[in-house]
Amino acid sequence: MQSLGLTDTYLSLVLPSAVSVFNILVLRAFFMGISPELTESARIDGASDLRILLTIIMPLSRAVLAVISLFYAVGYWSAWFNASIYLTDQEMMPLQNVLIQLVQKNTEAPTGLQQAVRTGQLSSLGLQMAVMVLALIPVAVASPFVQRHFKKGMLTGAIKG
Template sequence: MSRSRGEHLFDLLNSLLLILLSLITLYPFLFVLIASLSDPKWAIQTRGLIWYPKGFTLEAYRLVFQNPSIITGYLNTLLYVTLGTLLNILMTSFGAYALSRQQVMWKNPVMFLIVFTMFFNGGLIPTYLLIEDLGMADTRWALIIPAAMSAYNLIIMRTSFMSVPSSLEESAKLDGANDFTVLFRVILPLSMPVVAVMILFYGVAHWNSWFSALIYLRTRDLYPLQLILREILITSSTETMTTGVGGSDKMLFGETIKYATIIVATGPILLLYPFLQKYFVKGVMIGAIKG
């Protein structure tokens, strides 16, 4: 069918609008990147839009990576993301598999209780007291165990598992497979798009998490990168990174250090996203629509 002139004009306006919205969304990150690579004096004095670095320098990044807190925070965050996401996928898969099987008793009341937690919870103080009584306060487990499963992600994965034909499970069990074999060798391989989405959701949540660390951790060596970033941005604690800088330039480099720290903290998760993007839409749609 031939398209009318109005339809072509509508598509053109939609494309222009989406490009404009993309530029508006991307520019703040681009501004931070340019400012982090620019001469500190120029970056501070410049007002308005900037499109390229002036006085290109990597001094801010050198100062950032000289800070031992950044390296320690990076290693801690990588550990939290790896262990946390692995536990998240494991626990969510177990829960989704059990709640998606037709023969499981009391699955509807259990599902109601899980959904109930999305609207009501015990609150911060009871949760902190529980973590303290369990002996997890000021340990790495305080950031991993309490966030072992998300009710929202469980619902998405459960709906995805329900779309797998039950005949495959029956056939596997006729061949002697148990539930663990069915889950890991039948259900999960057929649900890799939604698993990739869960890895992205959980991984980003762990990478950006700072509030739990602020509440439960007191030992600085356990701080994740985002908590270090919070200190630098909010409390302007950049003195330890500018020890080798002249007194008049400390304030100037302090500002570009903030920009460089933002890039260092957000770069890895932005680089990971393109590798999982192709699964993103498919995984969410599979988890949202049954059948």
Template sequence: MVTDVTTTSPDLAGPTKPVAVVGRGVRPKDGKGYTAFRVVNATLLLLMCAVVLYPFVNIVAQAFSSEGHINAGQVNLVPRGFNLTTFKVVLSDDMFWTNYKNTVVYTVVGTVIAMALTTTYAYALSKKHLKGRTFFIGIAVLTMFFNGGLIPNYVLITTLGFKDTIWAIVLPNAISVFNLLVMKSFFENFPDELEEAAAIDGMSTYGVFFRIVLPLSKAVLATMVLFYAVAFWNSWFSAYLYMTDAANYPVTVYLRNLMAGVTTGTSITGGQLDNMTQIASNVQSVTMLLTVLPIVCLYPFIQRYFVSGVMLGAVKQ
């Protein structure tokens, strides 16, 4: 909005002139080039979203479709011949729920341990006066490019007695170096004045960390929790490698065994021979849907922290 004001605007060379004052908060009109860019950008993003969502929507459609339509290739984005037989059979399998419970336990315990180690390690590395800081950063970064290999890791886990225990899943993956560096960068940008004021008031280093730093770091903490939780929830190879008892498998290994045509524990068909064809046609889609559903439901509650958490830790002030 533009307002013409004819009040006192002294001009030494002549009489007063109207002065154009642009109201605050008025956004200038976008140019044609920028408008075209926004249209093209929005179109490309919508196409990318469609490409990403298509496989998931197709899996959902197959999970609720009948065997005849699936085998005929008639299921695309909408279920055909609505059917819940496979859901009933999978949900009635005790081994599925046992493995599902294992996944929840592994994810919760692993995320708690990973967050405890990552936050404390990153906070210590963010202090430039820390003796040996470069050495400890170098150790962390080195593991991004080099590791002991599959066989040495297997020998180590076996020697420590971690086989067939939760520790074989949660401890080897306790720290992600990428997450560590992002959180370290965030703590480096944290205002020193707040920590200094707390120290003057008599707080110890641990008091500053737990009562000042962490409560003000909710964005990056939520982001790291999401990263770790998704990683542990989707992990299957460690369990497949270190677990020999099917009762200790996570649900991702259950899914893998179904895809490979291997039953885990109780047969999922359990006396339902008449429905074997239906079950075989979409058991993979049903199990994948049941596996990914909790993460999909969790994401909307913390996605508002996602971008801000990563950017706060990535931008140097």
């Protein structure tokens, strides 16, 4: 990243994990399971490759794309390692890195939290649990919307017959 000049940029957070081999294998298994008769009949009807992709393949792949999107969203949400390596600017740090700093070192907590922990109004364990719940909320909110696609998307291509 340093030789590419990408340190202290958001691209340095996205680029290293932009392509996942596992996700490619899941997508490949799904696309290999699509019946070739569907595309052949569309070609006979005069459909171009782009039209076949947009009107046949994409509607069929909605479930697997939802699952892959969930994998990427959770992966990027919980990713803190790349930011700890490639970012030095505290203003650019993602929320996960700030939350880790709060959990590991109470001394770097905002002033009001430091005082509450020192006076005993807020326990250190209570602060850590609150931070964990805060980190979990977006995933817990997004998951039910993708839940119905999850089972179908993961099993597609895994079972033949």
